[in-house]
Amino acid sequence: MRSITAMREAATPGTGAADEPFGLYVHWPFCLAKCPYCDFNSHVRHGGVDQARFLDAYLKEMHWFAEHSARRPISSVFFGGGTPSLMEPSTVEAILAEAGRLWGYGDDVEITLEANPTSVEAERFAGYATAGVNRLSIGIQALNDDDLRRLGRQHTAKEALAALDVARAHFPRISFDLIYGREGQSIAAWEAELSEALTYAADHLSLYQLTIEPDTPFAARYAAGKLKLPPGEEAEELYRVTQELCEEAGLPAYEVSNHAKPGYESQHNLVYWRAHDYAGIGPGAHSRLAIDGTRQALSALKLPEGWRDAVDTKGNGLEAAELLSDEERAEEYLLMGLRLSEGIDLDRLSGLDGRQLDRTRLAPLIAEGLLALDDTRLTATSKGRMLLDRLIFEIADARL
Secondary structure (H helix, E strand, O other): OOOHHHHHHHOOOOOOOOOOOEEEEEEEOEEOOOOOOOOOOOEEOOOOOOHHHHHHHHHHHHHHHHHHOOOOOEEEEEEEEOOHHHOOHHHHHHHHHHHHHHOOEEEEEEEEEEEOOOHHHHOOHHHHHHHOOOEEEEEEEOOOHHHHHHOOOOOOHHHHHHHHHHHHOOOOEEEEEEEEOOOOOOHHHHHHHHHHHHHHOOOEEEEEEOOOOOOOHHHHHHHOOOOOOOOHHHHHHHHHHHHHHHHHOOOOEEEOOEEEOOOOOOHHHHHHHOOOEEEEEOOOOEEEEEEOOEEEEEEEOOOHHHHHHHHHHHOOOEEEEEEOOHHHHHHHHHHHHOOEOOOEEHHHHHHHHOOOEOHHHHHHHHHOOOEEEOOOEEEEOOOHHHHHHHHHHHHHHOEO
8 A cells, every 4th residue: 555655756846736634524424333322424334344445435526626626735634424534445545545646745744533442443444544544533422332222323332442552552643532411321421431531532532512402312312302412501510621631731722622722633633623735535525615606605416326336327416506705705714613612713714704893793702701802712611612503603603
């Protein structure tokens, strides 16, 4: 397998806007089982997946995106899902090699693959590293077996910790996910679990408070009164404890649900939150970039086989393409950027649609400790990031 360095040196240099990050997202939609809380585009195929045929579709769709958008080096690649650690390492290598030929890679390119920590999937870690993956994101979700079963996970806590050890041997950067605010989980229990998790964390943690997503098994249980989550005040305390423990451990929140040592933030997710361009490849993937000269929001067909057949027919599996106005781009930047602890660059915000911020109308929110504002940036405080829907509405109303 060719190294990323060799691919970078062999690639034709990009000719697009190379001064801003550009991300490539690759969606692998298949899972061993569907978790009851998950509303992602994921599918179970008990008869197996023809990876060679799907690989052909991924390569074709990448070619279509490369032909219709500006050429520029890729700054980050993210294999998400579904469960990308069900992919053969050779499939990952082929996608990375072709992406390198089509766009080229920027210096210090970050290549992340999401993985589940079953023992079978952990056996592939060495192959992913050889293929060029340099950051692994592991979906652990809980550190006790009872909660793992309730969450529908296919691994044990022991397997999860063993997978972390394997990952450390192969990847320079590792992140893992936990879900908190689970049914029956007390604040003290979460504090103990997070404290344990922080002893295993290398440089990045993603910590998601459990939410009920529509059309999931958890949603049906919740509606029937069979699933009870922490009430509002307790949920706020869980969030506060999470921020404090991570801050003390040297992994402060750089986004609502993501914590990292300074310099170890997920570069690919920053592409999203800073509203830069990205191409999404695969079933159900989304993109934000200029196609044939116009800024568009693109989404692909969700059913894997339907997407694959569409790619075979027309070169892409797109279901919808929406032109984005300057005002819509500014709204997206506001929506995404306020999730970050760094906040929003005011010049960039006004440069998108020409509108200015009426600072006097934000004074009450600043006095309430929800926002911070200086000459260059608008930032939601830790307290404010708990109330983002309210803040975004009021900030949007304060733009002239």
